[in-house]
Amino acid sequence: MKIWVPADAAARACGADEVAAAISAAAEQRGVTVELIRNGTRGMVWLEPLVEVETPEGRRAFGPMTPEDVPALFDSPDSHPKAQGLTEEIPFFKRQTRLTFARCGKIDPLSLMDYEAEGGLAGLRAAIARTPAEVVEEIVASGLRGRGGAGFPTGIKWRTVLGAKAAQKYIVCNADEGDSGSFADRMLMEGDPFCLIEGMAIAGLATGATQGYVYIRSEYPDAIRVMRAAVEAATHAGVLGADVLGSGRAFRVEIRVGAGAYVCGEETSLLNSLEGKRGVVRAKPPLPALEGFMGRPTVVNNVLSLAAVPWIMAHGGAAYNAIGINRSRGTIPLQIAGNVKHGGLFETGFGITLGEIVTEIAGGTASGRPVKAVQVGGPLGAYHPVSDFDLPFCYEEFAGQGGLVGHAGMIIHDEGADMLALARFAMEFCAIESCGKCTPCRIGAVRGVETLDRVAAGDPTALPLIEDLCNTMKLGSLCALGGFTPYPVLSAIRHFPEEFTPMREAAE
């Protein structure tokens, strides 16, 4: 009997370890031999811990499980109160286009054999059979854009690094996933780490880089542990090392750990941190592609960008490009979070509307109260009211509405949300996390908190100052932290003006 219990951090935070222990104990008590596999998550977090049992029809899901639910799993699975049917038939799962997350939750994350059996390493083998320039052009043709938020075409970045002459080049994976509402990087690293490693190796072969670093935030101890074990296994198997899969070409990967600085998710600040410096933002140019880590040509890509690469190389850039709309091609792993009924990871082609995501897929709020606002793209993303629900999920379309796709995390708030408090929090967070290099961010964020407090106290002169301050931060900041903090603030003011009027106290 094969049983899967996720070891994903979200599943563990909801009691998966206790459920796994109860399964082992119940099996022993009944004299049943169970092969217990700690997989990644299928991404249906509201059902976690989601236990799966192998049957001739396929894997059957049970969740959210508690240790008390375990005996019935053995004794009366057909009438189990937590039975969810076949995992891949659950509507939330079935409706997805899972390319990047195809294996996540399905396989034993650290079994290279499982990985290959499910299509792993096909992309790397395809890349080895072709010239670096051909690999780069395949990525360009796929239309893949940086999934970290900036949306810069990945292939173009690789082309720049390929063309740069240097004795040493690097692939740096940005796994400093600090945005609230985002967890796709974590889920992929915990659930399918070889996919990221394969993507990095392809990037290395394509650009002539022989050394890779994965910079993982320290808040993700499970991801760090799994990635370290996966790098070791991949090196042992010859997927990484001096002779990648017998190609005669070298690529090595090392895991590095951040130290609790949100700004290190910004690529130049990440590079400084990786070099052992304060995580202060660098002015661009020079581009990291030409002068990055240690001043050498460096590809800095997000986890999701690199993890999309193996599928593209195995199936062709054109196949990836066939999905999506306008200039947003391929799939995007949406992360649906906050006050939501069905929260989790939903990978789909670009073009789905915000309303479809929030209402149909996620089923509205957890509290059952009406949705008030959805913050898309992390702490630097705008608050979208329900009137934005027809907006298609795409880079340009969101930018046109004063918002951003960011890392595709979204936080749903019900009508209890205090928009003034959330706007103040955006400024407070910027003040806490500012690297201090540029004035609009370092000082602007502090003044922003103070001025929003004046708004709350009923000072009618404060609101125009906020708008002016946001404009200065937007235009004058060196990076997205100071430059985008105005997005949540201004969108909250624009869509919920009544919460920012001096009459606020009186009206309540």
Add this chain to the structure above:
Amino acid sequence: MFDSARLAQILHAHEGVEGPLLPILHDVQESFGHIPEAALDPIAEALRLSRAEVVGVVGFYHDFRKTPAGAHVVKLCRAEACQSMGGTALQARLEAALGQKMGETKNGVTLEAVYCLGLCACAPAALVDDRLIGRLDAARVDAIAKEVRA
């Protein structure tokens, strides 16, 4: 307790590493529970940096401690996803139960804010020592307070 032989081992283990300062500081904190004052000069010397540069790096990152933490460390997420599920009220409840504010160490308990544990679809979330806890509610917050004060 600071141990210069252990520090020397850590420094030795990172010879040849590109950008070794953060890995060294992580190991130092892992070994000693914080970054001891006495470690700063040897680190600076080994990496051919000024003491000010090392101090600057230690001070930049939220993770590095200048004094040891309490026997228990409770990190409660304050970010937006957790706020949307009532995290702010739970923070007040936890602070009241422990008799301390975020950022304080008292009675052997360090209470700190964290900005996202990546558990945003099962919010609110906390990290109690090495254990992740999702779907926090009043009862779970009370249980955490009881556990760490025992």
